[in-house]
Amino acid sequence: MTTRTQARDGRPRPASGRTDDGALRLAGVGRSFGAVEALRDVSLEVPAGEVVAVVGPSGCGKSTLLELVCGLQRPDAGTVQAPRAVLMPQGDQLLPWLGALDNAALALRVGGDGRMTRQAARERARPVLAALGLDGFAAVRPAQLSGGMRQRVAFARTLLAGAPVLCLDEPFGALDAITRADAQAWLQDALEAEPRTVLLVTHDVEEAVLLADRIVVLSPRPGRVVADLPVALPHPRAATDPGVVALRQQALERLR
Amino acid sequence: MLAALLLLAGLGAWQLYTVAGSVDTFILPAPSDVIASLWDDRALLWSNFTVTAREMGVGLAVSLALGVALAVALHESRTTRRAVYPLLIASQTIPVVLVAPLLVTWFGYGITPKVAIVALVCFFPIVVPTLSALGAVDPGQRKLMSTLGASRWQLLRHVEAPSALPALFVGARLSVAVGAIAAVLAETAGSESGLGHLMLQSIPQLETARAFAAVAVLSLFSLALYLGLTLAQRRLLPWAPLRPEGPTP
Ligand SMILES: Nc1ncnc2c1ncn2[C@@H]1O[C@H](COP(=O)(O)OP(=O)(O)OP(=O)(O)O)[C@@H](O)[C@H]1O
Ligand SMILES: [Mg+2]
Secondary structure: OOEHHHOOOOOOOOOOOOOOOOOEEEEEEEEEEOOEEEEEEEEEEEOOOOEEEEEOOOOOOHHHHHHHHOOOOOOOEEEEEOEOEEEEOOOOOOOOOOOHHHHHHHHHHOOOOOOOOHHHHHHHHHHHHHHOOOHHHOOOOHHHOOHHHHHHHHHHHHHHOOOOEEEEEOOOOOOOHHHHHHHHHHHHHHHHHOOOEEEEEOOOHHHHHHHOOEEEEEOOOOEOEEEEEEOOOOOOOOOOOHHHHHHHHHHHHHHO | OHHHHHHHHHHHHHHHHHHHOOOOOOOOOOHHHHHHHHHHOHHHHHHHHHHHHHHHHHHHHHHHHHHHHHHHHHHHOHHHHHHHHHHHHHHOOOOHHHHHHHHHHHHOOOOHHHHHHHHHHHHHHHHHHHHHHHHOOOHHHHHHHHHOOOOHHHHHHHHHHHHHHHHHHHHHHHHHHHHHHHHHHHHHOOOOOOHHHHHHHHOOOOOHHHHHHHHHHHHHHHHHHHHHHHHHHHHHOOOOOOOOOOOOO
8 A cells, every 4th residue: 555655766755644545635734835724623534436526615725635645745733644646637737838638747857766758758648648538639738629538638638647536626616517517427427437435626516426426515714624414325316417507505514 | 131131231321431432441341341351261251260169169068058957947946047147237237358368367368268258258148038938927827837736846847937938048149249349359358260350360461341241250150049049939939939020030
């Protein structure tokens, strides 16, 4: 089991420990930036393979939470125990000078041991892009891709990083309604084909109900867990299913 | 396009002034005299041009190599930056007019002192924009690289270096402009050939038009290098559009 204390590149990362069962555990986590308290006493346990949606008002510390899990920040209080987790940052962060394929393959070219040559990385990345419907776009640069396509490339890159935990920070926040529905469908397919533990930050409660096994609702800043709702609905889910509508209502009430 | 019109207008006014005012051609030759000299003295101009072009070419190549290496070194280490950056600024206050004759006494009339002067003048405009662009990488891209577990070197190789390339081109274009002046200055300090040497010789010989022709050749060469760099940037960095209001061929 790889953990953040033993990152694949061998460098020590800020972490409080490892987990043997692949689960993700946060206990009493607090994080402040100067006078701004972003998170307070957040405790959360996510078993391996679970998809957890994190919803909360703007600025309540959702991105901070993901960065703590990925080891990009240290908690000021409490402990974070996590297997290796990779962040899909808010905004796609594709490199403008690389084509779609090379952007996805970047995850295989950097990092610690066993980094691949450009050619080997491309060969590994190609089928992943194809599975996301980007067959003919290997050489196309981000500026020429649509918003939906850019998110697919960024997700392919995140998958190819090979971490057991994916932290997706508002992956579809910038997409229009139709593209977003489409994006939710391919994300669902991809996770079914290759299950991972997922923390999915979203502004959209409906998206949370459609995709997640569980919804964690954070309070306004400082972010605390105010509700933890299981989503016991079979896939595929539709926005109009009565179960989805009811749960969406319930989550929205906890957000107010 | 507009620049060409402006140039034509200037040349026209100049021609009118020299002809109508019957200015002595030793004092100020008319553009037509300069053009005549460009043709009549073409062999002389060409042989001296190749000398100056070589000095500039080698000098620019040296300053590019040194400039990039120095920018990366300064970027990678805070200590180096603290220690070397002030010296770098100080190096630009060295009066080239003083150093040039010194270098000639040290290295002789050959190409070495010219290359040294061109490099001294040109590496600064390469280091400064490149260094600042290396440090100005989007924090989101840094975050991405660190979540992918990239090493310091991989960050440089995959993100910082490519995103600094447009700034490197800006620096190179600036260098081309000052490099021509530096080469001429170095030649006037002591040389047996080159456009600067030719200019210096032509004026006491009352061949003022020839001196102007040498200047014209040098300007055209700098302009050609500048346009070449712009075209190269367009080809090599298609993802970084030149600023639309910027100079384009
Ligand atoms: N590096 C930082 N320095 C200072 N303050 C920060 C930093 N990162 C986050 N903050 C502050 O912490 C709070 C939480 O930020 P965070 O980005 O985690 O919120 P968020 O829930 O992701 O917001 P959004 O929905 O807008 O993405 C905000 O008030 C933010 O201004
Ligand atoms: Mg955020």
